[in-house]
Amino acid sequence: MxxxxxxxxxxxxxxxxxxxxxxxxxxxxxxxxxxxxxxxxxxxxxxxADGAVSVASKRPGPMMTAALAGIALYRRLERDGPLGGLFHERPTIMVAEDEHEAETLRGHAEALAGAGKQLRHFEGTALPSYLPSVSAHVRLAVEVGEEGHAIGxxxxxxxxxxxxxxxxxxxxxxxxxxxxxxxxxxxxxxxxxxxxxxxxxxxxxxxxxxxxxxxxTVRPRKGQLVVTERAPALNASLPGSLMSCRYLLSKDAILAAGGAAGRRFGLVIDPLRTGQFLIGGTREESGDTSNDLAAVRIMLASAVRLLPGIARLRALRAFAGVRSATSxxxxxxxxxxxxxxxxxxxxxxxxxxxxxxxxxxxxxxxxxxxxxxxxxxxxxxxxxxxxxxxx
Amino acid sequence: MTTGSFAWRGATIPFHPGESVASALMRAGVLQLGQDGAGCRLRYFCGIGACQSCLVSVGGTIVEACLTPAGDDLNIKAVEDEDG
Amino acid sequence: MAEPAISSFDVLVIGGGAAGVAAAAELASAGLSVALAEQRPTLGGAYHRQPVGGSARQLRGQRQWLRLLRGLAGAGVEQRLGHVFIGLESDGIAMLDDRAARRIRSIKARALVIAVGAIERVLPRPGWQLDGVMTSGGLQMLLKETGGVPPGDLLIAGSGPLNVAVAADLIRLGRPPVAVIENGNPFARPGAALRLAAHPGLVAEAARHLARLASARVPWLRGSALAAIERRDGRLRATVRMPGGGSRMFAADIVALHDGIRPNAFGLPAETQAQPIVVRAGDCREALGIRAAVADGRHAARQVAAMLAGTVRDGSADRKIGRQRRAQAILHELFRPVDGYGLAALPDDTILCRCEGRTVGDLRLMLAETDAPGLREIKLNGRFGMGLCQGRFCADAVRDMVAAARPAVDGGASGPLSRDRWPLRPASIAALAADDELQEGK
CATH class of the missing domain: 3.50.50.60 (FAD/NAD(P)-binding domain)
Incomplete structure (x- = not known):
């Protein structure tokens, strides 16, 4: 102080x-x-930005503590002003697409629960009714409550x-x-x-x-994103934002230096309030805001694999934001x-x-x-x- | 001389070979294509694929009717009738 | 072995209308490898839109078109029909959305000639978003493609010579429009009319059209303005402000609007001599109409060939282009609106951005704020131009309204309402995601 x-x-x-x-x-x-x-x-x-107001991908520590306070503040500012109508509360749904991911996800969920987050686990026969439009190969879905989205x-x-x-x-x-x-x-x-x-x-x-x-000390870290056209029914079928648990690995601070070899992909499919989807995203040691087909291809292929209904939509816009990252x-x-x-x-x-x-x-x-x-x-x-x- | 037809909202729409879905619908007097996901009216407008208001769903994918050749085996629906 | 992921050509020509076809043929005859991408299943573009399943009678300019096609045939140009250009990605590779195959085709070209034509200007008017309202050019393309006229009564409105031509086409097809509403009054511009005499071809064409209108008793209501369209009792009702005050109501089933043309340059990569070379040709470079298109396409081709050969080409424009520029300026003056079109007079609930349902009133509210947002902020927060057409039919009107309200705006976040990003057009995710060739790390 x-x-x-x-x-x-x-x-x-x-x-x-x-x-x-x-x-x-x-x-x-x-x-x-x-x-x-x-x-x-x-x-x-x-x-x-992708607009995620979330602790779902975080590990316990100062960032999780801050993000919890950040979410609480959004809820207050939404309720009492001045952000009325801008904070869209919806859960983050972390999904594991194979057993290895499921194991990682279970461990991660424990840590989130320990930090006080409200969670629900869905697997086996419970999955299709919770996530009817998501691929059958998903093994485990952990719904993280008290999360949301805001357009920057x-x-x-x-x-x-x-x-x-x-x-x-x-x-x-x-x-x-x-x-x-x-x-x-x-x-x-x-x-x-x-x-x-x-x-x-x-x-x-x-x-x-x-x-x-x-x-x-502060380095640029690019993230590519895609916005789709509207698909109201498919959008409504998602109870929240989908996050592949591979995202947990994407945020690892220790990245290989430069170039295509160093970039990570972590899938997020966010159902926006307009009925569109926001699909992300990459982490690349770069400060430019261009999109390349290879990155967009991988993101969309992963998205289609997880949410097959996306395949028949059109991409409306591709863009990239540059985050500020520290070592x-x-x-x-x-x-x-x-x-x-x-x-x-x-x-x-x-x-x-x-x-x-x-x-x-x-x-x-x-x-x-x-x-x-x-x-x-x-x-x-x-x-x-x-x-x-x-x- | 028409050679094919497709179904549109219960009606049978004939088409000439090579003609676009938009022009086949227009000749049949179909001016209304329903609503899009934003609740806006869909209809033929610019004819060059630019305005995105003549959208229809073909085989589940949304396309511009003015750019899409009509065909017998196409599953053509209004955007608002397509599930999802 | 899998087919190569990326095809290579010396030149990729985008657009299979008059300018693009002329450019492709010229480039191929110079010994370059050329690919020609056209979004529709057939070549022709707008002016040379080809009829389906019928004869080519009644089509204007068909002899020229067939000559152009002969020039293309046997030139070894690789045609990619039903391929929509969606942009250049970060390393300069061109991406084409192959609609039939639902694949994105990557093309590596040393040069691009972009000849995607013009787009019509359509001023916002109450009801322009209704079913049965289309552009005059869009209507004309339907007439060319089908040789027939959609059912019902037709009203043509706006301004410009295209409206007169479409009305003449309708008369020839036995379906005269109920009227042609023209904002300008060419008969009251004697100076421009005199200068038009230097373009006898245009004068003759105009005379033919007007004679047809006269003999079919189709009123050409000059100095009038279509003020609003509404749907009542299953028909469209158009309110037209007449010269000298007063209004008339017209009932129709189809209303065709047209207020001029401009290059369809939204989101196009800028012209450049860096790799890949990018050159524009035809109406998307400068809206000079069909008479300039072929010359402009050939001119662009010669420029590109010279750049690729590393030689310097005489940069002076073709004489024909200059002549058409003068002709267009005269037509522009001839058809100048009698009283300036009033964006300020539009009711608040007039749709401005059709794709997102945003109104004139929504924009006025934003402009009334004390903080003066730049164009990008207006777009993002107001959602103008954020929809599927990516601003093609609203960006001009939004920009004009913003400029009128805040002449000094855009101190920051500069850039037009539609930016140079890919995809230029909405593109199939199935096609983008298809990973048969390219995988990261391979």
Whole structure:
């Protein structure tokens, strides 16, 4: 719990979900916020996300703890505002397609149960009535309750509107300008001139790295996704989002370096509220947003194998988002060492949507000198030694 | 000279060889193709496969009627009549 | 041994209309290996849409078309009919959706000539989404394909010479439309009419059509605007605003709309000299109509051949293209709407994005917000252009409405409403998933 400075003006860099949430919570706490984006709200990862608000794929630890709090916050914001209508509560259904996967899934389910998640197991004769449209070769399905889906760019837009802050678009931050004491940041330099404030929050996803000298610590990790046309009856036949248990392996932080050999595929089939399906996705050490046929082919082939009815649908759109990943799989959230008014919140990898509102609230509390209610120690930005974090 | 026919919502629709499903339906006076998954009206519109409003289900897959050749053995249904 | 996953050609021509066929034949005669992909089961495109099961009588331009086909035959062009181009993937390989086989065919080409033609502009009007409402070009293609007219009474509306041509076609087929509603008034543009004299072919064609309309007593109501269409008692009722105020109601079974043409360039890869070379030809490059298409296709072919040979080609446009550009400008001026079409006057419940059911009112609400969203934000949050047609029939109107309300918009997230991503068209998942050739790691 750090001391707060008396000033009430804040510059938030990055109008993705973390920045938008930070602007919202800061505004509610009486701060004057300027929200800057190099491009426009949700123009990077937040606008190309799978939208999962979930702990299903997590192992016990700080990320699971955070995600549980993240989900709880979504439910509250959905109920009490400002996210009414944007959080679609639906379970995550983890499926095992062979015995080896079933074994892995059972072990994983135990850990989820231990963390307090509501689970239901379905196997054998119970499967077809629970999942009538899923392939018969599925061995085990574990329904993880209290999960949901939110569309990143919708949440961003709603949070910004509720904050009353006007986004300053096409305003990239070129560098951080230190004060004369060199112990705080005086301003951010932009093409339109410097912008001063009492506090600075860097929530710029992949853009945070260069600003804070973190390149190498925060790396881009691309994920390809496909959206299908509508199929209302098939969509309604799924009680929740399907997640192949192979997804558990896909998130392993230790990946082989680069190239096609290093990429992972983890199948998720999410029935969207429009009646469409969102199918994902890959994890690739890359920062571009192109789609390649090989990846799309593998994703869709796996999807068809699990949910055969998908085969007769058409793919409407393919896209890719770039997550911000760290080498230890934990984000950077907290005060930047050496500066008394600089906070970073980035590196959320695939959990940006789930954790966005929570991290916005946490950062706001940090600045206000309030209890964060979340143990930030595992996310300490200073844990990556050997480099100063501000170039 | 017509050489084939297919069923459409209980009616028999004749077609010339090589003609599209859309034009066969149009000649038979079928202007309404039902609704799509978003609840919007489906009907022939642009004729070049661009507008996605002349959709029909052929063999279970949704296709543009204006691009799809009619055939005797095609299982052609309205999108809203196709299960799923 | 399995067939190779990727076919290779020097050039892939996309689009089997006049420009594409002309380009393919020209490229093949230059000794290049050429594949020609066409989405429909037969070549012809829009203008040369071929009749089925009948004679080729009454088709305009058929002699030219048969000449083009002869040029193609024996040139060794590999034709891929029923193949829809869905885009270039990240390493420049072209993907074709083979509809009959339900497979995606990958084609590696050193150059692409894209000749996918024009798309019609259709302004949003209340009721444009109703059954029985179609585009005039769409109607004309039905006439060409079937040699017949769909049953019922027809009303033609909008603006442009195509509407006059379609009305003349209907008369020749024995089914005159009840009226042709024209927003412009070509007879009140003497300057443009005079300049048209430099294009005697066009003048003669116009005169023939108008004579037909006159003798069939089909009213060509100039300076009028189709304001709304509704369905009542099993028929379409069109409200037409007449010049000088007042309205008339027309009853019809089919209403054909057309407000001009523009290149069907949605989502197309940009022209480039980097590998693969991408060049556009015909109406999808510049909407100049059929008279320019063949010349434009050949011009594109010669450009590509030169680029592939590493030689420099004279970049000046073909004289014929320049002439057609002038002709189109004159026609544009001739048919200019009498009073500017009022997007601002549209009722809130007018459908703007048909595929997603989004209305003019929905867009107005977004534009009334204090925060000024860019076009991409408007698209994503308003869902305009997020549907199956990928913005082909709403992007222009959305963009025009946004520009009118917020001239300085799009400070950020720039990019048109329809981005350059594949698939350009909805593509079968069964085809995309078919893994007979390509497997990761192999």
């Amino acid at each position: 750090g001391a707060s400075i008396g000033g009430k003006t804040v510059v938030v860099v990055g109008a993705g979900i973390v920045g938008a949430a930070t602007a919202y919570f800061l505004s509610r706490s009486g701060f004057a916020v300027r929200l800057l984006d190099a491009n426009a709200p949700a123009s990077a990862a937040s606008g190309a 760019y919708e949440v961003v837009r709603r949070l910004i509107a509720a904050s009353g802050v006007a986004v300053e678009r096409t305003t990239p931050v070129l560098e951080l300008v230190k004060s004369s004491s060199a112990r705080s940041i005086a301003a951010v330099a932009t093409p339109r001139g410097p912008i001063e404030a009492d506090h600075f929050v860097i929530a710029a996803g992949g853009g945070s790295a260069e600003l804070l000298g973190l390149s190498g 230890d799989g934990l984000p950077l959230v907290g005060r930047v060492p050496g500066y008394d008014n600089l906070i970073v919140a980035t590196g959320f990898e695939g959990d940006g949507i789930c954790l966005g509102p929570l991290m916005g609230r946490t950062v706001s509390r940090l600045i206000a000198g309030e209890d964060c209610e979340l143990d930030l120690a595992p996310f300490a930005p200073g844990r990556f030694e050997r480099r100063s974090l501000v170039a």
